[in-house]
Amino acid sequence: MSEDAHLIEMRDLARTFGGGRTVFGARKPQLTAVRGVSLDLAKGETLGIVGESGCGKSTLARMLVGLDRPTAGGIRLDGEDLSSSGTKALARRVQYVFQDPVSSLNPRQTIREILEAPMRHLLGLGRAEREARLAKLIEDVNLRPEFLERYPHEFSGGQAQRIGIARALAAEPDVVVLDEPVSALDVSVQAQVLNLLDRLKRERGLTYVFISHDLAVVESIATRVAVMYFGEIVETAPARAMFKAPLHPYTKLLIDSAPVPNRKRGTLGGDSGELPDPYDPPPGCPFAARCPRVEADCRETMPPLETKNRGENHRAACFHPLTWP
Incomplete structure (x- = not known):
């Protein structure tokens, strides 16, 4: 993907809540919801962002549409700074569809x-x-x-x-951010809404960011997938490659945990526990405590998001990625 094809660029995007000190000097707890996310969005694609509840998906979506301001980093739309501009011209180009349609x-x-x-x-x-x-x-x-x-x-x-x-x-708009747009709907209605979104994308030349925890829905609609864990992107790849042969153990755990038709569920081992404490993040890879492939280096340093001999479009943040025949 060439640099010229990027419609949106996110660089070192972070969002923290809390922090500072009380009037008596005591330190307030601080939570980091998004941790240095760098991600590009190409014109005309559907980027699926998946992960467990609490991983930072919705916070990232809210920053993309200006409902929340980044604590650090920036967002650029066609080269213009979206995170600090606030102009109507930029605001109208990225629109939001909420999870709860009635409220x-x-x-x-x-x-x-x-x-x-x-x-x-x-x-x-x-x-x-x-x-x-x-x-x-x-x-x-x-x-x-x-x-x-x-x-x-x-x-x-x-x-x-x-x-x-x-x-x-x-x-x-040019970009529509859809935050769990069908999770509150019946299955039959979900299919109707997804078909509608697909048609509107083709007819209007839209670009989608599709936030969801439902991997079956993401697999059916996304052209590319980014996996979030504990506020960071741990893997990104074309949708077909991601679901066929994931590289990060967390991605494999997500896929194996999802009831997807016509797919044999595998077993990865390891701990299927909860996210780390966001007020006391661990050193190194935040998935280390749950990972069956963990080594000493995983607990010391956060692996960079980089290619793993699959081409530049498949990247993973893992020192010991999965291997496939």
Whole structure:
């Protein structure tokens, strides 16, 4: 992948919460949710970001759309600094679809008001232009025109999520960040929403960042996958290569733990326990305590994210990666 193809570049991105001292001088506890993430997003791809709950996926997503500010590092969109700019032009180019479709919509506004807000404030469209775009937008997400005059509580979860997707698209973005967009939906509705997202991506030339803990969903929709553990990227690769032959033991543990149809579940061994204490991070690799391939060097130094003889598109942060025939 050439440098020119990068739509978004994240460099040494970190986010901490807490810290500092109280008025009496006592030190406050500090939690680091994202730890020096460097990742690129190519135009037109679907980047899946996976990991256990608490690994930093949603914090990373919130920084990408400006809902949270990085403590360190930066985000660039087409060469412009996204993390500090705050301009409308950049804000509208990256939009967010929330996990809970109903609570993410303002209960006091009609669907028309919800969808018109980005058109008015980010695009500066007049009434006639908004009306024309509304008709096309509601049709694109397979909803009826009369829904525009209703309120969010009148819709099912699947319908509300379509409205959430329409709200993101109303700003005519280049990138859509989807944070667990189907986890709150029934399986049959999940399939409908995923098919809708696939069609909208093709028709509108969108780029997706798809956050999920459901590996089956990510495998079906992502072109490339990044695996997060304890706030860091531990492996990144094209989706097919990742699921066929993962390099990091944590990625293998995730895949073996997921009930994926037509895949024989393997066993890796090791401890399947919890994430380390975020207020007291261990030295070295944070997965060392759970890893069956752990050696002394793993407990001393955090392995860099680098290629492991699979080509530059498959990288892993592991001193002792898995080997495959």
